[in-house]
Each structure stands twice: as structure tokens, then as C-alpha cells.
Amino acid sequence: MADVADRIEPAFARALGSDAVTVDADGVLALGVEVPTVRVAPHSVEQVADALRIAREHDAVVVPTGSGSALSLGNLPRGDVVLLSTGKLDKTLDYEPRDLTAIVEAGKTLASIQEETAAEHQMLALDPPNRASTSVGGLVATNASGPLRQAYGTPRDLCLGTTVVLSDGAVVKCGGRVVKNVAGYDTTRLYVGSMGTLGVVVDASFRLHPVPEKTAVVVGVGADWADAVDLARRVVEGRVEPRFVELLDLGDAHWVVEGVDGLAPAVVVGFGGSEAQVEHQVERTSEALASAGASDVRVDEDDADWRALFAAVAHRASARGDTVVRVGGVMTAILPAMRAVSDLVGARDMDVQWLSHYTSGVVYAVLSSPSAASVADVLGRLRRETAKLDATAVVESAPVEVRRLVDVWGAPTAPLELMRELKRRLDPTATLNRGRFVRGLDT
Numbered sequence: 518m519a520d521v522a523d524r525i526e527p528a529f530a531r532a533l534g535s536d537a538v539t540v541d542a543d544g545v546l547a548l549g550v551e552v553p554t555v556r557v558a559p560h561s562v563e564q565v566a567d568a569l570r571i572a573r574e575h576d577a578v579v580v581p582t583g584s585g586s587a588l589s590l591g592n593l594p595r596g597d598v599v600l601l602s603t604g605k606l607d608k609t610l611d612y613e614p615r616d617l618t619a620i621v622e623a624g625k626t627l628a629s630i631q632e633e634t635a636a637e638h639q640m641l642a643l644d645p646p647n648r649a650s651t652s653v654g655g656l657v658a659t660n661a662s663g664p665l666r667q668a669y670g671t672p673r674d675l676c677l678g679t680t681v682v683l684s685d686g687a688v689v690k691c692g693g694r695v696v697k698n699v700a701g702y703d704t705t706r707l708y709v710g711s712m713g714t715l716g717v718v719v720d721a722s723f724r725l726h727p728v729p730e731k732t733a734v735v736v737g738v739g740a741d742w743a744d745a746v747d748l749a750r751r752v753v754e755g756r757v758e759p760r761f762v763e764l765l766d767l768g769d770a771h772w773v774v775e776g777v778d779g780l781a782p783a784v785v786v787g788f789g790g791s792e793a794q795v796e797h798q799v800e801r802t803s804e805a806l807a808s809a810g811a812s813d814v815r816v817d818e819d820d821a822d823w824r825a826l827f828a829a830v831a832h833r834a835s836a837r838g839d840t841v842v843r844v845g846g847v848m849t850a851i852l853p854a855m856r857a858v859s860d861l862v863g864a865r866d867m868d869v870q871w872l873s874h875y876t877s878g879v880v881y882a883v884l885s886s887p888s889a890a891s892v893a894d895v896l897g898r899l900r901r902e903t904a905k906l907d908a909t910a911v912v913e914s915a916p917v918e919v920r921r922l923v924d925v926w927g928a929p930t931a932p933l934e935l936m937r938e939l940k941r942r943l944d945p946t947a948t949l950n951r952g953r954f955v956r957g958l959d960t
Contacts, residue, residue, distance in 0.1 A: 521553075522552070522553040522554060522555050523553075524575070525555055525572075525599070526538060526540055529557050533559060533560075537557055537558050537559060538556070539558075540555055541553065541554045541600070545588065545600065547917070548593060548594055549917040549921065550598050554598050554600060555577075558602040558605050559601070559603075559605065560606075562606070562688060565603070565606075565717055565719055567686065569601075569684050570685065572599050572684075572948055573684055576946070577597045577598070578597060578598050578599065578947075578948065578949075578952070579599050579601050579684070579717070579948050580594055580598055580600050580950055580953070581654060581658065581717045581949070581950070582602050582603070583604060583654045583655045584604070584651060584655065586650045587658070587659050587661070589835060589914045589916075591712055591925055591950070591953035592924065592953050592956065593953070594951055594953050602624075603622070603623040603654045603717070603719065604652070606622040606625075606719055607624040607626075608622050609621050609622075609630075609633060612633070614639060617639065617725040617726065618677065618722060618723065619634065619722065619723055620721070620722040621653050621721065621723070622653065623652060623653050623657075623718050623720060623721065626651065626653075627641065627645075627648050627651050627656060628648065628649055630653070634725055638727060638728045640726055640727075641723055641725055642665050642668070642670075642725075643656060643669075644664060645661035645662055646661070646832070647828065647831070647832070653718070654713075654717075654721075657679060657708060658708075658710070658711065658712055658713045660672050660709050660710030663827055663874075664760075664763050664824045664827060664874060667760060667761045667876045667877055668760040668789070672710075675723050676723055677693060677723060678721065679691050679708050679709075679718050680720045680721075681716035681717065682717045683944065684716070684943075688719075691704040692722070712954045713949055714940060714949050714950045715949065716943060716944070717949070729760075729789030729790050730790065730791050731792045732788065732789045732795065732819055732820040732821075733787070733795050733818055733820065734785060734786065734788075734819075734820045735785075735786045735788075735799055736783055736784070736813075736815050736816075736823075737784045737806035737807070737811030737813065738783050738812045738813045739781065739783070739811060740781070740812075741781075742764075742855060743852060745764050745783070746852060747809070748809055748810075749762050749784050749875045752784065752786050752805060753876060755802070755805050758798065759786045759788055759802070759876075760787045760820070762785070762786050762787075762874075762875045763784075763786075763787075763823070763827065763872070763873065764782055764784055764871070764875050765826070765827070765873070766781075766782055766870045766872070784806065784811065786806075787823065788802075799816055827872060831881075835914050838916045840886075840892050840896075840912060841882070841883050841914040842882045842896060842899065842910055842912055843880075843910070843913045844879070844882065844909065845880075845911075851878075851906065854899060854902035854906065854908070857899075858899050858902070861895055865888075865895075867886030867891055868884075868885045869883065881913070882899065884896075889916065889918035890922065892915070892922075893919060893922040893923045896910065896912065900927055904928075910927055911925065911926055912925040912926075926954065926955045933958070937960070947959040
């Protein structure tokens with residue numbers, strides 16, 4: 518493998534130009550690749566197609582990337598890796614404020630979209646953990662989301678259409694730019710969340726939303742996680758319409774909620790709308806939390822810091838080399854799994870921190886341990902518990918040492934044979950992200 522880069526780099530340079538091709542001498546540590554690795558950065562859709570054809574001819578594995586923030590997601594690739602960066606495809610192709618739609622290239626960052634649309638008091642209502650750097654291609658490939666998913670949905674809900682390049686170089690357009698399309702199968706959804714295993718997204722059209730006139734957050738602290746879940750349930754059952762209801766350990770937020778020690782869980786309820794709407798709902802929610810026994814109930818006039826807090830937790834976890842596991846299921850049913858894992862890690866040299874998008878039924882476990890084997894063991898226990906609840910446990914981020922020991926995705930949520938058939942039809946040579954998605958997909 519040591520001469521792979523030397524063997525295939527000239528072919529890419531001839532087709533794309535030497536300025537579009539580099540070699541990472543140290544490999545790509547986030548992918549567990551420790552040999553020199555070719556990185557190509559096409560300037561156009563046509564060059565993306567050329568790059569894919571060349572990689573296919575050389576039986577290389579193409580790993581699409583934008584900002585690189587999602588390289589620690591997924592299993593380790595199998596084969597000789599070529600990184601295909603969409604970073605130079607970073608234009609806004611069309612933006613119609615009156616229609617609340619925009620078409621943007623895959624390398625454009627979410628942050629730059631928000632800056633551009635803010636001038637029209639609009640936004641792309643997505644706030645994934647890595648939103649400061651994430652690219653459009655990464656958003657579509659991973660279906661990444663954050664607290665705002667409760668009110669606006671995930672990329673799968675907001676993406677109206679895509680342009681995708683298949684591994685043979687064919688360019689395919691899916692969906693469109695209108696919010697309502699004619700009846701029929703929405704092929705855009707095939708590519709959203711497919712981890713770039715079916716095609717390389719080169720542009721996407723999105724539905725936008727107006728920026729709320731006012732936002733606010735009500736925060737209350739529970740005695741323990743069971744208490745916090747009960748507080749959140751009371752909020753959801755009340756006559757309010759929050760943009761999000763989040764739960765988080767205060768270990769990463771004690772600087773915001775003064776006077777609270779330890780890892781007491783906070784309930785964070787966000788609102789957006791007109792000033793009158795927000796003030797009314799904030800008042801009702803504050804009263805509901807206080808009457809239910811929440812301590813330290815308070816109101817913040819802006820939700821940005823609290824939504825950013827979830828991003829900060831994920832960023833710090835990755836920087837520390839922690840493992841972040843996303844559990845999907847009904848929150849009240851997840852409590853037994855949380856207790857089982859907490860008991861298990863308590864007897865080991867490791868810690869666990871919990872976060873939750875409560876109304877979406879999503880819980881994050883941040884596992885901290887110097888031992889990859891211990892993390893793998895705890896993940897196995899967590900999956901046994903979640904399987905009893907018809908829930909899932911996916912590793913969102915982990916050091917390479919952990920990913921060598923575990924299947925990041927666990928059991929597939931869709932029929933594996935159907936997924937294989939789609940893969941065989943769209944990428945028969947398994948050129949795209951071979952090995953990184955659901956185990957058994959490429960066989």
C-alpha cells in the first residue's frame with residue numbers, strides 16, 4: 518500500500534490539474550489510514566465525475582469530504598483511500614427570498630449560508646453539533662441535526678433536491694426547488710443520510726424559514742435524570758409550543774447555571790415567535806417547571822448560547838478523544854438503559870455524560886475512558902439494553918482505536934438486502950465509502 522499514492526496521483530493530476538491534487542504524507546488519522554493518501558479537490562462537477570471514474574479504474578475507495586468534520590463518523594474504510602474534497606464547490610447557485618428556497622453547492626458551509634440569508638431575516642433551520650464548520654455535502658450525507666430538529670426537522674425534511682455524481686461519473690438530479698413536488702417516490706431521500714455511499718452530492722436545494730422575531734429559553738434543574746424526564750414530559754403535555762426541549766448534564770454548563778454543583782440534569786425549553794407569543798409561553802413554562810419541583814428556574818432572552826452549548830459538548834468530547842453514542846428511542850423507555858450503563862461505567866475507570874433531544878427521542882451518551890476495550894464493552898451492553906426497547910445505538914464520534922473494535926452502526930434499521938440492492942445498482946464497484954456505512958452493505 519505504500520506506493521498507492523505514487524501510482525494513482527499522476528492520473529488525477531493529468532485529469533484535474535496539479536493544483537487540484539495533493540498527497541497527505543501522514544495519511545488520514547481520523548480514518549485510520551496511516552499511509553500517504555491522495556486528496557483531490559475538483560473545481561467543477563465535471564471534475565468530480567472525472568475523479569470518480571479514475572478512482573473506479575484503479576479500484577480506489579473514494580471518501581467524500583467537505584470540511585472534514587464528519588471523518589470520525591462511520592466505520593473505517595476498506596481499501597486504498599482517496600479523499601475527494603468538495604471544498605472548492607462553494608457557491609450559492611440560486612437564492613429566492615420570496616420563495617424561501619436556496620440552491621447551494623456542496624462545499625458551502627452552513628455558517629456562510631446563515632450569514633447570507635440573515636440579510637433577508639431568513640435561515641436554514643439546522644444546527645448540528647459541528648455547525649461552525651459543516652458543509653452542505655456533509656449535512657446531506659449524514660442527515661445531521663441539533664435542537665431545532667423538533668420544530669423544523671432534519672436535512673431529510675428540509676432538502677428539496679440534490680445533484681449527485683455516481684461512481685461511474687454519471688450526474689443525476691433529484692427533486693427540485695419547490696416545497697411541494699408531484700406525487701411519486703422522493704429519490705432525494707435516498708441520498709440524505711446515506712453517508713456518501715450511493716453518490717457524491719455536489720449541490721442541494723433547501724427550504725428556508727423566517728428568523729423568529731424573538732427567542733427565549735426557560736431552564737429548570739431536576740434532582741436526577743428521572744426527575745428531569747418527568748419535568749420535560751410536563752412541559753410537552755402543557756399548552757405551549759416550544760422549538761426544542763433539551764436535557765443535559767450541568768457538568769458542561771455549570772458556568773451558565775450558577776450555584777448548581779455536580780452533574781444535575783437541566784431541562785432547557787426554547788421558544789421562538791412574536792414577542793407576545795414568546796412571553797406568554799415563557800411565563801406558562803416557568804410556572805409549570807416551578808410547580809413541578811424544578812430548582813433554579815430561570816429565563817434567558819436568547820436561545821443561541823444554549824443551542825451552542827450542545828455543539829460545544831460534542832466538540833469538547835471529540836477533542837478529548839471521548840466516544841459519543843446516539844441512542845434513538847422513546848425517552849421514558851430509555852431510562853432503564855441509561856441506568857444500566859451508568860451502573861456499568863461506575864464500576865470502571867470511565868465516566869458517562871448524558872444529553873438529549875427529548876421530544877425527538879434522541880439521547881447522547883458521552884463515554885470517557887483511556888481504554889478502548891472498556892468503551893467497546895460498555896457499547897455492547899448499551900446495545901443489548903436498547904435492543905429490548907426497539908431503540909438504536911449509533912457511534913457518532915470515536916477514536917480510531919474504538920472504531921477498530923466495534924461496528925459503529927449496529928444492526929441496520931432498514932432491510933439490509935434492500936440497502937444492498939440500492940448499493941449494487943448505484944455503486945456496483947463499491948467505490949464510494951467502502952466499509953464506512955452499515956456492515957455487510959458492500960458484500
